[in-house]
Amino acid sequence: xxxxxxxxxxxxxxxxxxxxxxxxxxxxxxxxxxxxxxxxxxxxxxxxxxxxxxxxxxxxxxxxxxxxxxxxxxxxxxxxxxxxxxxxxxxxxxxxxxxxxxxxxxxxxxxxxxxxxxxxxxxxxxx
Amino acid sequence: xxxxxxxxxxxxxxxxxxxxxxxxxxxxxxxxxxxxxxxxxxxxxxxxxxxxxxxxxxxxxxxxxxxxxxxxxxxxxxxxxxxxxxxxxxxxxxxxxxxxxxxxxxxxxxxxxxxxxxxxxxxxxxxxxxxxxxxxxxxxxxxxxxxxxxxxxxxxxxxxxxxxxxxxxxxxxxxxxxxxxxxxxxxxxxxxxxxxxxxxxxxxxxxxxxxxxxxxxxxxxxxxxxxxxxxxxxxxxxxxxx
Numbered sequence: 155x156x157x158x159x160x161x162x163x164x165x166x167x168x169x170x171x172x173x174x175x176x177x178x179x180x181x182x183x184x185x186x187x188x189x190x191x192x193x194x195x196x197x198x199x200x201x202x203x204x205x206x207x208x209x210x211x212x213x214x215x216x217x218x219x220x221x222x223x224x225x226x227x228x229x230x231x232x233x234x235x236x237x238x239x240x241x242x243x244x245x246x247x248x249x250x251x252x253x254x255x256x257x258x259x260x261x262x263x264x265x266x267x268x269x270x271x272x273x274x275x276x277x278x279x280x281x
Numbered sequence: 282x283x284x285x286x287x288x289x290x291x292x293x294x295x296x297x298x299x300x301x302x303x304x305x306x307x308x309x310x311x312x313x314x315x316x317x318x319x320x321x322x323x324x325x326x327x328x329x330x331x332x333x334x335x336x337x338x339x340x341x342x343x344x345x346x347x348x349x350x351x352x353x354x355x356x357x358x359x360x361x362x363x364x365x366x367x368x369x370x371x372x373x374x375x376x377x378x379x380x381x382x383x384x385x386x387x388x389x390x391x392x393x394x395x396x397x398x399x400x401x402x403x404x405x406x407x408x409x410x411x412x413x414x415x416x417x418x419x420x421x422x423x424x425x426x427x428x429x430x431x432x433x434x435x436x437x438x439x440x441x442x443x444x445x446x447x448x449x450x451x452x453x454x455x456x457x458x459x460x461x462x463x464x465x466x467x468x469x470x471x472x473x474x475x476x477x478x479x480x481x482x483x484x485x486x487x488x489x490x491x492x493x494x495x496x497x498x499x500x501x502x503x504x505x506x507x508x509x510x511x512x513x514x515x516x517x518x519x520x521x522x523x
Contacts (some may be wrong), residue, residue, distance in 0.1 A: 187316040193505035
């Protein structure tokens with residue numbers, strides 16, 4: 155796999171048409187798990203985002219589905235490539251929790267932003 | 282799903298990627314609802330019983346990634362990966378040359394060509410295209426265009442048409458394998474490069490290419506918004522378009 159295709163499980167880059175630039179430009183796409191959270195044009199900065207409330211719900215629904223189907227998927231992989239599966243298992247045990255935290259970043263970021271804005275609004279109202 | 286008894290090969294084109302950014306930023310390898318974009322097409326094609334061969338054209342630098350994706354996401358389908366060319370036309374020609382011996386032996390009657398950036402294809406549409414191509418030589422899905430205006434060289438509206446005979450062409454497109462091979466061989470001899478498969482077959486053969494009603498869901502991933510929409514369409518269909 156080319157190293158620059160996937161440098162994290164939740165951030166990808168691809169050439170897509172930008173409505174502002176009116177040309178194919180490199181875009182950065184952020185995923186929360188399997189759900190596309192946001193796309194940013196790396197030329198003009200135009201952002202297309204998933205609705206935050208909906209994203210949280212969709213992410214949690216998807217996470218639940220992934221956790222439920224994980225054993226089945228692991229068994230299928232183990233049957234198909236037993237040696238590779240066993241070889242990767244120690245690294246997966248260490249890295250999977252970290253990658254779960256990484257993929258939840260867009261959600262944590264949006265929650266932190268909301269908390270910050272709420273705090274600022276309360277401050278302005280003297281609360 | 283197999284009314285014609287035709288022996289069919291499908292070619293999925295995944296060789297693009299925007300020359301400015303290189304093949305490694307090819308949108309067909311982006312994740313979409315848990316799978317890569319190209320995997321959705323391959324899975325739909327593998328559900329069509331009369332399709333005996335599946336060929337995926339990739340850029341040389343994407344081969345490793347494509348192999349890993351196939352192994353992980355489309356393990357039950359037998360897909361041959363070949364290298365594409367510098368253009369869509371060249372990739373199609375490479376795929377046809379790969380299938381040439383089987384076509385000449387009569388082991389492939391129909392070739393279906395599909396753009397890997399259109400992940401939302403329904404197996405029923407593929408079957409319909411194969412049926413029509415088997416009957417007349419070629420079949421192309423298209424959506425009617427309404428509210429069309431004719432504009433002159435100075436951007437002035439000349440005429441309006443509520444209804445038009447124009448259609449927005451989609452893929453997959455299905456063709457008689459021998460005619461398609463003949464058309465691309467002739468095109469190579471003349472140095473002709475077609476904009477799509479149909480344009481080449483129309484120029485170099487007498488085959489009739491018929492229009493089949495396309496599918497609104499069969500969108501081509503062009504803008505970032507298309508990825509969000511495709512995700513919603515897949516979720517609404519229970520992740521399996523019929």
